[in-house]
Amino acid sequence: MQRILDPARIEAFAATSVPRIRLPDPASLFARRGQRLRTLAEGHSLGDYLRLMAAVADGQQVALDALRAALVAEQFAQQLGRQIELAHEHRMPLLQAAGFPRQERWRAILTELCTSIAGAPGFPAGVRSVCERIIASPGAGIETQADLLIAARTSGVDAQAAPFVMAALQVYWAAMTSSLQMSDVTQIDVPGVCPTCGTLPVSSIVRSDKRSQGYRYLHCGLCATEWHLVRITCSQCLTTEGIVYHSIEGGSAAVRAESCGQCHTYRKILYQEKDPEVEPVADDLASLALDLLMTEEGLHRGSGNPLLWQNTET
Ligand SMILES: [Zn+2]
Ligand SMILES: [Zn+2]
The missing domain is CATH 3.90.1670.10 (FdhE-like domain)
Known part of the structure; x- marks a missing residue:
């Protein structure tokens, strides 16, 4: 009897099957974004803002490299075990941002980002004062801002601080996400x-x-x-x-x-x-x-x- 799917055909199928999920590449995620922002800033009416965000993206890449290394050392992905099963069972996001028990270290990333931008030459004084204000803010206030941003709220948001807060949250989540296997992330409802x-x-x-x-x-x-x-x-x-x-x-x-x-x-x-x-x-x-x-x-x-x-x- 002829086999319908011989190994060669299965292999060919696997090669052509399209990945449903693409996880971020931690080696280049923010570096590429920074480069792109810098290119787009040339002759752009919002060039100054795009260049500022490019500098933020460069800082994000440095922070991502460090956090990724820490997560590998802590065996972050391996320790998720039961959570992965639960997420699959309930067809829920594995690292659901709303209500996630964020570790304080995301705020250390925020401080690092703001410190490096505040000390960088070429940005208006207003940028430095926003960064200094964030660095001096009590943790609880920053956490409230983070909750608002994750919930995509506009009311109550500190719009000047938001891009920096969001940038730190992006590093925190991208570090966790890029530590996962593709099979850890399931289709959700x-x-x-x-x-x-x-x-x-x-x-x-x-x-x-x-x-x-x-x-x-x-x-x-x-x-x-x-x-x-x-x-x-x-x-x-x-x-x-x-x-x-x-x-x-x-x-x-x-x-x-x-x-x-x-x-x-x-x-x-x-x-x-x-x-x-x-x-x-x-x-x-x-x-x-x-x-x-x-x-x-x-x-x-x-x-x-x-x-x-x-x-x-x-
Ligand atoms: Zn996501
Ligand atoms: Zn529609």
Whole structure:
């Protein structure tokens, strides 16, 4: 009897099967983002802000390298054992950000980031004073801010401090997430949120590397996990009807906004085949002009950029 799937065919299938989840590469995650922000800052009307965030990203990479090494030494991933089983059983994010028992060391990362920015030349005095204010803030106040940011609240948020607080939280989560195996992260019941930490995606990206070529992934704004979502689908309400693509005339062909006629939201979608350097957080941040265009058309962002916050009370 002929075997339907011989080993060679199984192997061929495995090679072509598309990863549903892509975990962040801790060696380059923030370094690449910093580089990209610096490139995008050239001649940009928000160049100063993009350069500031590039410096933050450089600091994040240094902090990530150190925390990753600590987690390996502590056998962080191995000790999750039972939690991994529970997350799989309940189809829940393994490192759910809301309510997560954060260790104090994420605040040490925040202090480090702020200290290095406060001491760096070339930024306006206002930047230094925000950083110094964060360093001097009591831990409890910082933790409250972190809870608000994780819950994606706008009311009560210290909008000037938020990008720094978020940057430290990103390091903390990316370090944990990049210590996991792909099989640790399971499919969850809510496809619109990050399967690792439960956060909304910042944008989506159509990858062009060999394993994921042509497939679209949503990119988590906190832990940088990417998870697959079929193209021409609303990343907010998951409908496939009424999806429209928008771009800025004369702007980059690698960045578009994908809007939904049902829930009237949009998220950016980046195309690596058009520009291999696109980066989900950096390119989203640098394409604010596209956000303005979408707002004019009466469409709302599905979720904010982790490095840009506004307080609705001011
Ligand atoms: Zn996440
Ligand atoms: Zn929708």
